[in-house]
Amino acid sequence: MKIRSIINVFAMAAAFSFASAEEAATSISSRSKALLFNFSGLNILGANAYNGGIGGKYFLSDAMALRGGLQFGLNNTSIPANPAAGQTGTDGSNSSLTYGANAGVELHLTSSRVSPYVGGALNLSSTSTETKNAVSFAGGVQTTTKNGGGAGFRVGVGGIAGVEFFLTKEISLGAEYMLGYAMTSLYDTESKAGTTTVTIKNGSTNNVSISNTGGLTLAVYF
Secondary structure, rough: OHHHHHHHHHHHHHHHHHOOOOOOOOOOOOEEEEEEEEOOOOOOOOOOOOOEEEEEEEEEOOOEEEEEEEEEEEEEEEEEEOOOOOOOOOOEEEEEEEEEEEEEEEEEEOOEEEEEEEEEEEEEEEEEEEOOOEEHHHOOOOOEOOOOOOOEEEEEEEEEEEEEEOOOOOEEEEEEEEEEEEEEEEOOEEEEEEEEEEEEOOOOOEEEEOOOOOOOOEEEEE
């Protein structure tokens, strides 16, 4: 479904492009403003949840733009107990919550319809999770586990290189790569079963990578 949606977006982009016989003007100039819509990020910890947000961009000069955004993702999945005949059970659940903010700067190398750019970006985000196992028989104890599976506070910073393509003067599509460093301070995992609680310290993780972080971004200038 995700691949099909991206293909449809590219198909619409091609239709816009070929419908115009003239070279489209651009909105790359001082004080230009745009709303940003990102088509990537349909996953939170592998839970197939929506992880969207809002963003904007503002050009300080004809070549330099500042951008920023807010991220929010919420997922909740119910796990039926399916008790045997004559038994009573308790349903389980999996849930996750992600929120964060990002900021960056773009230095556009040209102001043409196809505009490559370089820059840098910073991202801060927090992800928390909670899992309750399903209990399929009377008298069974349900275990609640909070912040397992990599939940924590993440700081990411890196250099970016991308390109923005204007379909019209007011609408563009963009994609980029990032060479970045990320550090995640993992939250403690807490498991509670009845009156017994166990806490596990998880420490932190670090990684350096090149990734297609931008996915596909639609910008609407106004």
